[in-house]
Amino acid sequence: MDLIGDLLVQGVQMLLVLALAPLLTGYVRKIKARLLRRRGPSIFQPYRDLARLLRKETVVASSGSWLFSVAPYLIFAATWVAAALVPTFARGLTFSWTADLIAIVALLGSARFFLALAGMDVGTSFGGIGSSREVMIAAMAEPAMLLIVFSLALVAGATQLSTVAAFMASPEVGLRVSLGIAMIALIMVAIAENARVPIDNPATHLELTMVHEAMVLEYSGRHLAMIEFAAALKLLLYMSLLGCLFAPWGLATSGAGPAIWALGIAAYLAKLALGGFLLALFETAMAKMRVFRVPNFLGAALMLALLATLLLFVSRSL
Amino acid sequence: MMGQSPLVWSLGCVAGLIAIAALAVALSRFRNATPVIYALCLIVSTLGLSSALAALLNPAPVAPTLVLPFGLPWLGANFRLDGLSAFFLAIIGLGGASASLYAIGYGRHEAAPSRVLPFFPAFLAGLNLVPLADDAFTFLIGWEFMSLTSWALVMVQHREAENRRAAYIYIVMASFGTLALLLAFGLLAGAGGDYGFDAIRAASRDGTVAMFVLVLVLLGAGSKAGLVPLHVWLPLAHPAAPSHVSALMSGVMTKVAVYGFVRVLFDLLGEPGWWASAIVLVIGGITAVFGILNALLERDLKRILAWSTIENVGVIFVGIGLALAFKANAMDRAAALALTAALLHAFNHSVFKGLLFFGAGAVLSATGTRDLEALGGLIHRQKITAVVFLVGCLAISALPPFNGFVSEWLLFQAVLQSPELPQWGLKIMVPAIGGLLALAAALAAACFVRVYGIAFLGRPRSPAAANAMEADRFSLAAMWLLAVLCLLAGILPGFLIDAMAPVAQSMVGARMPVQSDVPWLSIVPIAATQSSYNGLLLFLFITLSAGIATFVIHRFASHAVRRGPAWGCGFADPVATSQYSASSFAQPIRRVFATILRAREHVDMPAPGDLRAARFTYETHDLVWVTLYAPLVNTIRFGADRLNRLQFLTIRRYLSLVFLSLVTLLLVLAIWT
Numbered sequence: 001m002d003l004i005g006d007l008l009v010q011g012v013q014m015l016l017v018l019a020l021a022p023l024l025t026g027y028v029r030k031i032k033a034r035l036l037r038r039r040g041p042s043i044f045q046p047y048r049d050l051a052r053l054l055r056k057e058t059v060v061a062s063s064g065s066w067l068f069s070v071a072p073y074l075i076f077a078a079t080w081v082a083a084a085l086v087p088t089f090a091r092g093l094t095f096s097w098t099a100d101l102i103a104i105v106a107l108l109g110s111a112r113f114f115l116a117l118a119g120m121d122v123g124t125s126f127g128g129i130g131s132s133r134e135v136m137i138a139a140m141a142e143p144a145m146l147l148i149v150f151s152l153a154l155v156a157g158a159t160q161l162s163t164v165a166a167f168m169a170s171p172e173v174g175l176r177v178s179l180g181i182a183m184i185a186l187i188m189v190a191i192a193e194n195a196r197v198p199i200d201n202p203a204t205h206l207e208l209t210m211v212h213e214a215m216v217l218e219y220s221g222r223h224l225a226m227i228e229f230a231a232a233l234k235l236l237l238y239m240s241l242l243g244c245l246f247a248p249w250g251l252a253t254s255g256a257g258p259a260i261w262a263l264g265i266a267a268y269l270a271k272l273a274l275g276g277f278l279l280a281l282f283e284t285a286m287a288k289m290r291v292f293r294v295p296n297f298l299g300a301a302l303m304l305a306l307l308a309t310l311l312l313f314v315s316r317s318l
Numbered sequence: 319m320m321g322q323s324p325l326v327w328s329l330g331c332v333a334g335l336i337a338i339a340a341l342a343v344a345l346s347r348f349r350n351a352t353p354v355i356y357a358l359c360l361i362v363s364t365l366g367l368s369s370a371l372a373a374l375l376n377p378a379p380v381a382p383t384l385v386l387p388f389g390l391p392w393l394g395a396n397f398r399l400d401g402l403s404a405f406f407l408a409i410i411g412l413g414g415a416s417a418s419l420y421a422i423g424y425g426r427h428e429a430a431p432s433r434v435l436p437f438f439p440a441f442l443a444g445l446n447l448v449p450l451a452d453d454a455f456t457f458l459i460g461w462e463f464m465s466l467t468s469w470a471l472v473m474v475q476h477r478e479a480e481n482r483r484a485a486y487i488y489i490v491m492a493s494f495g496t497l498a499l500l501l502a503f504g505l506l507a508g509a510g511g512d513y514g515f516d517a518i519r520a521a522s523r524d525g526t527v528a529m530f531v532l533v534l535v536l537l538g539a540g541s542k543a544g545l546v547p548l549h550v551w552l553p554l555a556h557p558a559a560p561s562h563v564s565a566l567m568s569g570v571m572t573k574v575a576v577y578g579f580v581r582v583l584f585d586l587l588g589e590p591g592w593w594a595s596a597i598v599l600v601i602g603g604i605t606a607v608f609g610i611l612n613a614l615l616e617r618d619l620k621r622i623l624a625w626s627t628i629e630n631v632g633v634i635f636v637g638i639g640l641a642l643a644f645k646a647n648a649m650d651r652a653a654a655l656a657l658t659a660a661l662l663h664a665f666n667h668s669v670f671k672g673l674l675f676f677g678a679g680a681v682l683s684a685t686g687t688r689d690l691e692a693l694g695g696l697i698h699r700q701k702i703t704a705v706v707f708l709v710g711c712l713a714i715s716a717l718p719p720f721n722g723f724v725s726e727w728l729l730f731q732a733v734l735q736s737p738e739l740p741q742w743g744l745k746i747m748v749p750a751i752g753g754l755l756a757l758a759a760a761l762a763a764a765c766f767v768r769v770y771g772i773a774f775l776g777r778p779r780s781p782a783a784a785n786a787m788e789a790d791r792f793s794l795a796a797m798w799l800l801a802v803l804c805l806l807a808g809i810l811p812g813f814l815i816d817a818m819a820p821v822a823q824s825m826v827g828a829r830m831p832v833q834s835d836v837p838w839l840s841i842v843p844i845a846a847t848q849s850s851y852n853g854l855l856l857f858l859f860i861t862l863s864a865g866i867a868t869f870v871i872h873r874f875a876s877h878a879v880r881r882g883p884a885w886g887c888g889f890a891d892p893v894a895t896s897q898y899s900a901s902s903f904a905q906p907i908r909r910v911f912a913t914i915l916r917a918r919e920h921v922d923m924p925a926p927g928d929l930r931a932a933r934f935t936y937e938t939h940d941l942v943w944v945t946l947y948a949p950l951v952n953t954i955r956f957g958a959d960r961l962n963r964l965q966f967l968t969i970r971r972y973l974s975l976v977f978l979s980l981v982t983l984l985l986v987l988a989i990w991t
Contacts, residue, residue: 057878065697077864098852110717123776128898135764136906146756158848
């Protein structure tokens with residue numbers, strides 16, 4: 001009975017992230033439009049986009065290989081699994097021990113590997129330019145992410161997300177400078193990983209400035225739907241990650257029962273709403289930076305993460 | 319006698335391989351000798367692998383030893399097979415068997431088989447001899463045998479000037495390395511001069527001697543493994559050999575060097591202080607990043623793989639350095655974790671690097687080129703090679719659910735144990751080294767996206783690539799074998815970790831927790847609440863989700879597919895050179911790391927009205943070669959030129975020279991005492 005309940009909660013989480021991901025994207029777009037004094041499309045527009053893409057015919061370039069058609073499903077699957085492993089409304093889910101934070105980041109790395117390969121499969125210069133810049137950004141972002149994980153693990157004594165989240169919710173964590181620095185670094189990494197302003201612009205279609213959009217330029221129809229869905233899931237994943245690490249309030253435990261779960265879901269939705277609003281505000285206030293300024297941005301994230309770790313050592317020894 | 323049988327078997331394999339080498343000399347004029355010799359090598363290597371596995375999985379209570387009446391008259395040739403030796407013999411056996419299987423088919427492309435056939439079994443024999451040795455003399459004999467036979471294999475295509483240069487630099491560095499090891503064993507044996515390993519183990523020595531031994535072993539084993547700054551020969555020599563030999567040199571010979579280092583540092587030297595670990599950690603971290611950065615810029619497919627070997631050796635040495643640090647502070651469980659991670663990475667690297675070199679060989683024999691800029695679109699022509707090569711690329715980029723990720727993950731877990739270290743220097747250094755490891759892993763992913771994307775994807779950049787043919791059955795079988803191992807070791811790593819328990823137990827006095835008891839076949843480095851990873855479930859989840867997505871899409875979405883030309887933004891260019899090239903792919907990273915890579919770009923833009931074409935060129939240099947080796951070579955040349963004058967003196971001057979040196983020596987002696 002226990003196992004069935006656990007599986008049920010895990011299943012709810014998997015479906016929840018799937019259902020919420022397009023909504024979050026639509027919500028961020030709506031807020032951005034309102035901040036620019038536009039009415040903007042409905043927040044349910046991404047669902048309609050996905051449905052429309054699924055109904056459309058798929059065009060595959062004549063030089064494309066099987067990798068081009070298989071990659072969208074693999075990218076979607078890897079991102080979905082990763083998003084389902086981050087605590088959203090409850091922690092301590094049955095399969096949460098399958099992968100710790102490092103493995104979740106690496107799983108997203110697998111998805112990115114296939115995305116970058118897919119960009120190069122057709123053999124155009126746009127795909128290549130996108131892939132080449134994407135791996136450059138990833139090469140900077142991943143060390144920063146690992147150092148963030150390191151500083152978190154140093155505080156909580158674990159890399160298991162459920163354990164870290166439980167520790168963050170406990171009163172012994174207190175207010176720490178290094179956690180604040182780690183949070184800023186994680187936000188910077190999240191912006192880079194999700195191809196948001198100022199690293200990349202999700203709304204642009206100007207060839208020379210594109211990174212993510214350049215890689216997926218050749219995709220259409222159901223393949224494009226999978227990739228867009230994966231991108232939305234990734235945004236949701238990073239929001240959930242920030243939420244469960246730095247705002248762990250209202251996180252239910254696995255066996256708590258439906259009433260607490262409902263509360264957890266409500267808290268989670270509130271966190272997403274706040275995070276999405278802040279993201280839209282930030283994006284509206286910033287200009288996109290040149291590609292070769294990106295290393296400075298991510299270098300700052302790296303240094304902040306290292307600083308967070310070193311500050312912890314100092315504060316521990318005092 | 320039962321306990322001794324794996325040792326006898328392993329020695330029998332060495333003897334068998336030498337016999338095959340002799341047979342190869344005799345058979346060299348027959349045209350069909352190639353498959354016969356490689357088939358024999360395959361059988362003997364498989365026997366060696368099984369005896370090593372038998373010794374590793376059923377460890378004898380006391381490691382079996384054997385003394386044969388060769389070598390130094392008062393010492394004999396001592397052999398011993400403990401857990402560490404058995405583990406590395408298993409790597410050698412697996413690498414040798416897969417390379418032999420591959421070469422049964424691949425060897426047909428060899429222009430001069432008589433230059434390869436005798437040396438290949440002899441090289442395998444040398445590799446097998448080193449881990450079995452139980453005295454310094456036998457160890458060095460095996461080491462030198464391994465170096466010289468591999469040198470001969472580098473010289474197979476001796477008509478190309480580039481290969482001759484590679485072989486020359488290799489032999490100089492190999493001799494230098496052996497010299498350093500010779501001196502290290504001399505210091506270890508001490509004044510008594512007993513070169514048996516058990517005598518060395520029993521002796522005690524002070525800190526200064528330990529420091530010199532560490533430096534000498536770093537020079538000796540490190541030059542063979544490819545540690546920066548002793549790596550310069552490796553990207554030249556490994557690719558020059560035939561591909562199956564490159565696979566052995568990169569995948570297995572560097573591991574024998576790691577074996578030598580671990581044997582001396584953990585077993586023979588006793589307890590070096592924590593400063594030893596600091597040196598190893600820094601060198602390992604720098605090696606990892608430097609190796610992969612250079613791999614990213616290289617155009618030659620096999621040379622990229624050789625540079626990436628340098629990166630992986632750096633990763634392994636970081637693990638060894640961590641194990642040294644934990645051991646010096648009596649943190650036994652963390653030391654066991656770090657050492658297991660390092661050795662697991664050694665095993666994993668031998669598997670996927672072998673696979674990738676085999677794939678590179680298949681590309682080379684099909685297209686006749688190793689230059690990435692002349693490849694492209696091979697996924698359409700070499701369908702199976704493309705699949706297995708992709709597995710190798712995923713594994714070496716440390717991506718789940720393949721095996722490369724497991725060892726890197728364990729290594730990161732070991733890095734996370736460092737706050738417990740008492741030394742402040744290590745405490746602050748280890749996270750930074752962890753950052754370097756993450757940087758190397760991310761750059762490795764970039765590097766292999768580039769390799770796969772340029773060579774296998776896109777449109778063919780040359781007629782040779784457009785008409786490439788699939789590799790033969792034996793080559794494909796060898797690649798399949800290693801690709802399946804990459805996945806199996808990635809999703810079931812617990813069995814490997816348990817098999818390595820006796821190695822960790824004997825080297826650092828502890829082992830990782832028993833993994834076969836963990837539910838659902840997860841792996842747990844310290845405790846389940848801290849961190850755990852389950853490659854099997856992750857693999858199943860991804861397969862399941864991809865399956866669900868595919869099912870739903872194909873059930874409910876449109877099925878219509880149309881083939882059309884690629885979207886060119888209104889400018890459809892049919893020329894294949896308009897694609898992104900290997901150099902342009904690396905450009906952002908080249909620019910970001912320009913200082914380390916010594917990269918310079920020159921743009922020659924004609925003035926308005928001038929009709930000549932604009933030119934863009936760039937150059938990069940190996941930083942270590944430019945700053946360290948080039949001045950050294952110049953100094954030696956300069957000195958040699960000056961000394962050359964001594965050749966043309968008159969008899970009077972020679973006599974006065976002799977007289978002067980005699981007086982000087984006598985004076986020195988007088989002052990010395």
